[in-house]
Amino acid sequence: MKKLSALAAVIALLTLCITSNAQTNNTKEKKTKGSMNASMDMPYTATYSSKFEMGNPKYSAIVLNAWKSYDDNNFGNLSDMVSDTVNAVLPDGTLLKGKENFINGIKGYRGGFSAARSEVVAYIPVKSLDKKDDIVFIWGDETDTKTDGSTQKVDLHEVWAFNKDGKLTFFKQFIGKSPEEPK
Numbered sequence: 684m685k686k687l688s689a690l691a692a693v694i695a696l697l698t699l700c701i702t703s704n705a706q707t708n709n710t711k712e713k714k715t716k717g718s719m720n721a722s723m724d725m726p727y728t729a730t731y732s733s734k735f736e737m738g739n740p741k742y743s744a745i746v747l748n749a750w751k752s753y754d755d756n757n758f759g760n761l762s763d764m765v766s767d768t769v770n771a772v773l774p775d776g777t778l779l780k781g782k783e784n785f786i787n788g789i790k791g792y793r794g795g796f797s798a799a800r801s802e803v804v805a806y807i808p809v810k811s812l813d814k815k816d817d818i819v820f821i822w823g824d825e826t827d828t829k830t831d832g833s834t835q836k837v838d839l840h841e842v843w844a845f846n847k848d849g850k851l852t853f854f855k856q857f858i859g860k861s862p863e864e865p866k
Contacts, residue, residue: 731814738808738817745851746806746819746843753789754799761786766850774858785854798828801839816852817845824861836861 725733745764752758765786771779779785793799806821821843826836837858844853 732811734812735809736812738810738819740808742817742819742843742845742849743806743808743821745845745849746821746841747803749843750801750803750821750823753793754801756793756799758786758790758793761789764849764851766846766848766852769851769854771854772856774856795829796827797830797832800826802826815847819843819845 749761749764752761762782765782767782769780769782769785771785771788773779773788779788802824804822804824806819808817808819810817819842821839821841823839824836825839826834828834838861840857840859842853842855843851846852
């Protein structure tokens with residue numbers, strides 16, 4: 684049931700993006716190829732950007748490899764992909780500034796588990812046309828085994844932003860409690 688709900692949400696999001704893209708391509712306004720910009724009036728103005736196009740899949744590969752490294756508790760090449768000035772916002776509002784704090788935070792959190800298993804529901808790379816940032820949005824589930832043998836399962840949504848050098852400059856994670864299976 685949970686997988687169906689997640690799949691429905693992803694399908695709805697992708698349908699919205701495709702519909703928005705189709706509407707954009709039918710306007711007289713000149714648009715960038717692959718643009719996902721809406722040309723209609725919206726009730727809110729985005730504070731960051733509302734001008735996106737499909738991004739480079741190499742950034743999706745970086746994020747997926749980072750998730751795999753987390754599951755495997757192997758962070759050997761993590762330092763190579765992170766900018767010295769990275770900012771990370773954790774689900775509880777904690778802000779980690781700088782590469783060392785970011786890496787130590789991940790290692791410390793993962794160190795509290797004897798095992799971790801992730802399931803990716805969906806991911807999408809995008810590029811901000813006005814900010815020129817490459818961003819990957821990823822949705823998934825994580826099941827962690829604590830050192831006492833108990834488990835926890837959470838739903839995840841993460842935002843990963845990369846600079847022109849391909850280094851992670853911004854990370855934000857949202858966590859939700861996974862629904863329990865009906866009894």
